[in-house]
Amino acid sequence: YAAALRIEFFVSQSFAKIMGLYSERVGALHFVGATSEIAHKCLSQMKIIVRSIYSNPPSHGARIASLCLNNRDLRIEWEDCLKEMHARIRRARTYLHTALKMANVPGNWDHILSQNGMFSYTGLTKAQCEVLIEKHHIYLLKSGRISMCGVTESNAKYVAESFKDAIETAKEN
Numbered sequence: 001y002a003a004a005l006r007i008e009f010f011v012s013q014s015f016a017k018i019m020g021l022y023s024e025r026v027g028a029l030h031f032v033g034a035t036s037e038i039a040h041k042c043l044s045q046m047k048i049i050v051r052s053i054y055s056n057p058p059s060h061g062a063r064i065a066s067l068c069l070n071n072r073d074l075r076i077e078w079e080d081c082l083k084e085m086h087a088r089i090r091r092a093r094t095y096l097h098t099a100l101k102m103a104n105v106p107g108n109w110d111h112i113l114s115q116n117g118m119f120s121y122t123g124l125t126k127a128q129c130e131v132l133i134e135k136h137h138i139y140l141l142k143s144g145r146i147s148m149c150g151v152t153e154s155n156a157k158y159v160a161e162s163f164k165d166a167i168e169t170a171k172e173n
Contacts, residue, residue, distance in 0.1 A: 006034045015065050017118065018082070024061025089118060092151040099160035106167055119145050124166065131166035138162050 002009055014027040029046065033039035068074045093112050100109040112120055124132070124144040132138040138159060140146035151159055 003032045008033050008038065015061070019061075019065055019068065019078070021061040021064060024064075025057055026061035026065050089148050091153070092148045092156075093120070095153050095156035096148070096151045096159060099156040100163060103157070103160040103164050105160055105164040118147060118149055120148050121145050122163070124163070125170065127170040128163075128166040131170045132162055136162035136165070 009032055011030040012027065013030075016022050016024070016026065019026070031039060031042045031046070033042055068078050093115070097109055097112045100112070107123065111123065115121065122140070122144040124140075126142045129140055129142045129144055132140060136158075138146075139150075
């Protein structure tokens with residue numbers, strides 16, 4: 001749509017998480033220019049920038065991604081794994097949300113269900129996060145961002161009770 005309107009734009013994508021290719025620098029940067037002349041000039045500038053960062057990037061990750069995406073059986077297997085991982089993270093969100101409500105943890109936790117992806121912004125303060133880390137050994141960023149992959153059916157109650165304790169005991173600066 002934007003290209004049809006001759007709106008220039010960049011799109012970047014990474015395959016680090018989606019394909020488990022961490023440290024392989026696998027991704028793409030796409031540019032759509034209003035004219036082919038502008039697109040060629042942009043490509044020339046991007047090559048200069050890329051060349052100054054690295055001369056020859058590793059190709060292992062790109063080869064793995066290409067193999068998976070271009071082989072029908074491997075692509076189906078990869079897509080099935082993605083669906084399974086997505087469902088597992090959705091269940092983790094449900095487990096945590098339910099446990100937070102059951103433990104009567106202060107606040108509205110509906111955002112746990114409405115957010116998407118591997119991480120959730122809890123809304124906890126830095127001091128509350130420090131209580132979780134130091135007292136309960138629940139590791140998250142001090143911004144309140146937590147990996148949902150660490151939440152399971154068997155530990156959701158502990159996580160929720162720890163959230164409650166952190167909220168009730170944290171000393172704000």
